[in-house]
Amino acid sequence: MEFKKTFIEDLLVIKPDIFPDERGYFFESFNKKKYEAGGIEFQFVQDNVSKSKKGTVRGLHYQVGEYAQGKLCSVIFGKVLDVAVDIRFGSPTFGKYFSIELSEENKFQLWIPPGFAHGFSVLSDEAIFSYKCTNFYNKDSERSIIFNDEDLNIDWKVENPIVSEKDLRAISFKQINKEFIYQRRAK
Numbered sequence: 001m002e003f004k005k006t007f008i009e010d011l012l013v014i015k016p017d018i019f020p021d022e023r024g025y026f027f028e029s030f031n032k033k034k035y036e037a038g039g040i041e042f043q044f045v046q047d048n049v050s051k052s053k054k055g056t057v058r059g060l061h062y063q064v065g066e067y068a069q070g071k072l073c074s075v076i077f078g079k080v081l082d083v084a085v086d087i088r089f090g091s092p093t094f095g096k097y098f099s100i101e102l103s104e105e106n107k108f109q110l111w112i113p114p115g116f117a118h119g120f121s122v123l124s125d126e127a128i129f130s131y132k133c134t135n136f137y138n139k140d141s142e143r144s145i146i147f148n149d150e151d152l153n154i155d156w157k158v159e160n161p162i163v164s165e166k167d168l169r170a171i172s173f174k175q176i177n178k179e180f181i182y183q184r185r186a187k
């Protein structure tokens with residue numbers, strides 16, 4: 001099992017150990033002791049699953065203040081481009097994003113700590129996205145940034161994206177500065 005750092009501090013790509021045999025394969029998708037040793041020292045309290053068709057873009061979403069969520073993201077079926085935007089006040093990579101393909105085939109996971117906006121686009125015909133959260137859903141603290149924000153300039157790698165009405169009404173990245181989100185803890 002490998003925990004790979006990215007150019008954004010605390011954002012990790014996890015490559016699980018896979019055990020293939022004539023029946024198929026097995027891998028541990030989460031192990032408290034191993035993931036804590038890998039640097040993920042949060043407790044998970046809620047698991048989410050969503051299924052989306054090709055070209056869907058869900059996000060960019062985050063929860064503010066005490067309801068900020070860390071997310072351990074994986075793809076059970078299909079392929080997505082997973083995107084995390086650093087919106088931690090005080091972070092040297094504030095406003096920068098990291099993207100990676102997560103798929104049933106590569107079995108990679110993305111650990112997104114609290115203080116990030118998260119979204120993904122669906123690259124396969126269908127995708128089932130599964131993620132563990134370090135905090136409960138709290139509708140009143142949920143915020144969205146428009147997926148095609150010109151300052152973030154994210155390449156979602158999909159044409160004519162399918163986006164929810166809610167997400168189409170999201171604010172721009174410039175507008176989020178007016179609201180406290182999450183203070184990155186100095187190491």
Ligand SMILES: Cc1cn([C@H]2C[C@H](O)[C@@H](COP(=O)(O)OP(=O)(O)O[C@H]3O[C@H](C)C(=O)[C@H](O)[C@H]3O)O2)c(=O)[nH]c1=O
Nearest residue numbers: 048050058059060061062071118119120136137164166
């Ligand atoms: C997130 C969430 C939603 N809901 C309900 C609220 C709506 O009635 C329905 C669909 O919610 P929404 O359209 O916000 O679902 P997504 O667009 O997949 O949102 C998620 O997608 C991005 C990529 C994320 O990272 C967030 O976890 C989350 O915001 O599920 C719940 O009951 N519990 C929940 O935790």
